[in-house]
Amino acid sequence: MTWRRFLRQNPYLFALLLLIGLIAINASIQSNFFSLRAINGNFRVLLPLMILAVGQSLVIIGGGIDLSVGAMVSLVNAILVTLIVPESGAGGVVLALLVGCSAGMLAGAFNGLCVAYLRLQPIVTTYATSFIFSGLALLILPRPGGQLPRALTRFYRSTPLEIPLGVYVIIVLLLLWALVRSSRFGQYLFATGSNADAAYTSGIPTALVKFSTYVGAGLLSAFAAFALTLGIGSGNPRIGDAMTLDSIVAVVLGGTRLSGGQGGIAGTIIGVAILGIIRSLISFANVPTWYQTLVNATIIVLALAGPGLWRLIRGRV
Amino acid sequence: MLEARNIVKHYGAVKALVDGHLSVAAGEVVALLGANGSGKSTLGKVVTGVVSPTSGELRINGKPVTFPSPYAARKAGVTAVYQELSLVPDMSVTENIFLGHELSRGGFQLQRETMRQEAERLLDLFRPTISATPDDLILDLSPSERQIIEILKALSQQPRLLILDEATASLDSQQVDRLFELVERWKLAGMAIIVVSHRMDELFRIAERAVVLRNGATVGSALMSETSEEDLVTMMIGEAVTPQRYASEGEAGELRLSVKGLRTDLLGGIDLELRDGELLGLGGLQGQGQEALLLALFGAIPFEGEMALQGKPVSFHHPKDAMEQGVAYVPGDRGNEGLVMIRSILENLQLPSWRRYGVPISQSKAREDALEVAQDLSLKMESLDAPVSSLSGGNAQKVVIGKWLLREPKLLLLNDPTKGVDVGSKGEFYTLLNELRQKGTAILFYSSDDEELLGLCDRVLVLNGGVVTAALEGKDLNRSSLVAASMGVSEEVPA
Numbered sequence: 001m002t003w004r005r006f007l008r009q010n011p012y013l014f015a016l017l018l019l020i021g022l023i024a025i026n027a028s029i030q031s032n033f034f035s036l037r038a039i040n041g042n043f044r045v046l047l048p049l050m051i052l053a054v055g056q057s058l059v060i061i062g063g064g065i066d067l068s069v070g071a072m073v074s075l076v077n078a079i080l081v082t083l084i085v086p087e088s089g090a091g092g093v094v095l096a097l098l099v100g101c102s103a104g105m106l107a108g109a110f111n112g113l114c115v116a117y118l119r120l121q122p123i124v125t126t127y128a129t130s131f132i133f134s135g136l137a138l139l140i141l142p143r144p145g146g147q148l149p150r151a152l153t154r155f156y157r158s159t160p161l162e163i164p165l166g167v168y169v170i171i172v173l174l175l176l177w178a179l180v181r182s183s184r185f186g187q188y189l190f191a192t193g194s195n196a197d198a199a200y201t202s203g204i205p206t207a208l209v210k211f212s213t214y215v216g217a218g219l220l221s222a223f224a225a226f227a228l229t230l231g232i233g234s235g236n237p238r239i240g241d242a243m244t245l246d247s248i249v250a251v252v253l254g255g256t257r258l259s260g261g262q263g264g265i266a267g268t269i270i271g272v273a274i275l276g277i278i279r280s281l282i283s284f285a286n287v288p289t290w291y292q293t294l295v296n297a298t299i300i301v302l303a304l305a306g307p308g309l310w311r312l313i314r315g316r317v
Numbered sequence: 318m319l320e321a322r323n324i325v326k327h328y329g330a331v332k333a334l335v336d337g338h339l340s341v342a343a344g345e346v347v348a349l350l351g352a353n354g355s356g357k358s359t360l361g362k363v364v365t366g367v368v369s370p371t372s373g374e375l376r377i378n379g380k381p382v383t384f385p386s387p388y389a390a391r392k393a394g395v396t397a398v399y400q401e402l403s404l405v406p407d408m409s410v411t412e413n414i415f416l417g418h419e420l421s422r423g424g425f426q427l428q429r430e431t432m433r434q435e436a437e438r439l440l441d442l443f444r445p446t447i448s449a450t451p452d453d454l455i456l457d458l459s460p461s462e463r464q465i466i467e468i469l470k471a472l473s474q475q476p477r478l479l480i481l482d483e484a485t486a487s488l489d490s491q492q493v494d495r496l497f498e499l500v501e502r503w504k505l506a507g508m509a510i511i512v513v514s515h516r517m518d519e520l521f522r523i524a525e526r527a528v529v530l531r532n533g534a535t536v537g538s539a540l541m542s543e544t545s546e547e548d549l550v551t552m553m554i555g556e557a558v559t560p561q562r563y564a565s566e567g568e569a570g571e572l573r574l575s576v577k578g579l580r581t582d583l584l585g586g587i588d589l590e591l592r593d594g595e596l597l598g599l600g601g602l603q604g605q606g607q608e609a610l611l612l613a614l615f616g617a618i619p620f621e622g623e624m625a626l627q628g629k630p631v632s633f634h635h636p637k638d639a640m641e642q643g644v645a646y647v648p649g650d651r652g653n654e655g656l657v658m659i660r661s662i663l664e665n666l667q668l669p670s671w672r673r674y675g676v677p678i679s680q681s682k683a684r685e686d687a688l689e690v691a692q693d694l695s696l697k698m699e700s701l702d703a704p705v706s707s708l709s710g711g712n713a714q715k716v717v718i719g720k721w722l723l724r725e726p727k728l729l730l731l732n733d734p735t736k737g738v739d740v741g742s743k744g745e746f747y748t749l750l751n752e753l754r755q756k757g758t759a760i761l762f763y764s765s766d767d768e769e770l771l772g773l774c775d776r777v778l779v780l781n782g783g784v785v786t787a788a789l790e791g792k793d794l795n796r797s798s799l800v801a802a803s804m805g806v807s808e809e810v811p812a
């Protein structure tokens with residue numbers, strides 16, 4: 001029982017073992033895997049998804065799911081490249097970031113309003129709103145384009161103290177998460193995700209808790225869009241669309257329960273790293289990239305089927 | 318302390334409460350009584366802010382208040398121990414006790430250690446009747462321990478009015494005794510307490526006054542010292558009923574079922590024999606393995622041991638096997654196991670029997686048969702096409718039984734079928750059981766209601782901890798021997 005509790009409190013253990021194994025395999029194939037250059041490159045590519053998946057974790061732990069996070073990334077990306085031109089000064093960039101944050105939070109608030117207060121189904125609602133956000137992105141930026149100031153993209157590539165920028169971001173995210181875990185809101189979040197009725201009768205404002213997870217996911221989607229935009233230096237109104245599924249896969253890989261009430265963001269970050277390494281292995285193995293989608297989808301189905309399969313294997317239904 | 322006047326609550330067209338009155342003083346224990354559908358649970362929910370009344374007045378210490386949410390009621394000092402558990406399974410005992418009122422500095426820096434110690438102190442109140450620790454997860458606890466955590470959770474908020482809604486339902490007798498000692502102590506400390514319980518004897522043990530509801534209205538109030546169980550029951554149902562014996566003396570037919578040494582993880586070797594036309598009762602405290610026995614016989618859980626129908630050994634691997642041999646099981650949990658709530662009465666009645674109506678299904682024949690059963694059961698419904706969710710508890714239970722009657726079972730397994738069913742429907746149900754016996758159906762009947770077992774059965778097996786502690790019949794079948802056996806007292810009780 002103590003072992004079970006240990007696993008329950010550290011649900012990312014399985015993911016961590018998987019990650020170590022995959023790193024070992026990848027390092028044996030790719031000799032320069034541990035060079036600062038390669039590591040920084042990997043962090044740059046994975047950071048947007050990490051931030052996005054952290055937002056997804058919030059929503060899933062609170063008992064919901066957000067299928068519009070990718071569309072929100074597209075929307076904020078479109079806003080950024082429209083407002084920032086190569087000649088933009090610091091003031092213009094800050095203004096654009098503020099507009100991007102507001103857009104993400106407004107989009108999240110809209111999701112939260114529908115799910116928490118109008119009590120619509122999260123899956124259907126956020127799937128529908130994802131088309132609204134995609135549509136807005138296409139309205140703002142009808143075709144790929146735009147260019148960011150060199151200074152910005154250089155900043156994103158920087159490695160202060162020989163450590164990739166992404167590491168700092170992850171540390172900040174983990175610190176914020178520790179703050180949430182040690183706060184009353186953290187208790188409310190997990191209670192709402194685990195048993196919303198029980199939480200409500202305990203006097204917890206469950207609607208507000210759910211609402212805030214969607215707003216949080218919206219804000220983090222905006223941050224993910226910042227990282228993504230700085231990474232590629234230009235805009236594409238469809239750029240985030242494929243990230244939604246990845247974000248859910250990362251959450252699941254990280255040991256967070258899809259039905260809510262259990263998990264954490266450390267696992268999610270590990271989950272994103274696993275996805276990144278699988279992707280790099282697939283490209284090394286010289287197979288078509290759509291295998292990545294196949295792998296992702298298989299992981300979700302296995303995660304959903306896991307408990308049932310376990311019961312079947314033990315021979316009792 | 319609290320006064321509720323002229324409380325009205327409508328759910329759409331349904332009038333759950335038409336005129337509810339309730340008052341309780343500090344240091345007083347009031348029993349809230351009523352049959353199912355009397356509105357007593359609705360009144361309780363209004364007082365705790367779970368539902369908002371359509372109209373009416375709530376006062377606390379003379380001041381008018383409104384409770385838009387449970388949180389508002391709690392801030393005013395009103396806390397309930399819910400029958401439907403309000404615990405979060407994935408969280409620890411401590412986290413659950415303090416859920417919604419965590420100790421923290423400004424919302425951050427939860428004071429986990431202080432809360433842990435306080436939880437330990439609260440758990441000590443019930444020692445040694447529980448073994449849970451502050452760090453245990455709720456999902457690892459037994460139902461009775463969960464119920465006690467629920468009580469402690471309410472208590473941790475230092476309420477001025479505590480509502481115990483069927484709080485003893487899953488407790489064992491020592492835990493109940495301990496709770497009542499504590500209630501006495503809280504009362505002396507000036508707490509107002511409202512008790513809702515289906516166990517009349519418990520109410521007489523702790524309550525000073527009873528408030529009785531009938532058909533959504535408060536019909537009276539009486540001091541416990543000046544009333545009797547019969548008087549209260551009379552107030553509840555509106556007419557005098559004497560405890561009666563419903564059983565008709567049928568002659569026992571051939572041996573239908575025999576079981577030897579049946580074991581599961583909950584059962585430790587059960588032997589029993591049941592003849593056609595016999596009504597065999599299963600008694601004892603709740604959760605002593607009665608349900609496991611019924612499920613094992615129905616092929617729903619695996620077991621070791623021998624089972625024979627009409628002398629022929631059988632082994633069921635699936636309820637389907639049992640059904641083919643004429644065995645039917647009526648579950649206690651209507652909503653989850655017995656019915657598909659949103660589908661029509663017709664579909665529910667015919668659910669186990671569709672294959673008898675061929676391909677394609679002969680709808681008119683199915684409808685005819687279903688209507689016949691519905692009439693036999695005097696089912697009160699709009700039409701066969703109305704959804705089951707539109708029926709009252711008693712009528713819904715009839716549908717559960719009806720769907721098996723359509724298969725004309727030879728052996729009927731009943732798992733506490735009258736739980737949550739009103740008095741009138743119970744009477745109809747007893748008549749039905751007697752009719753079935755006369756047709757020669759063998760019935761194995763588990764009930765958590767001792768009166769029912771005494772009134773209906775020829776013979777009662779009492780289970781305690783997964784074994785039969787007594788087989789009572791004839792003049793040995795009386796309340797004192799039944800209670801003694803269910804408490805595990807083995808010596809003979811003088812009749």
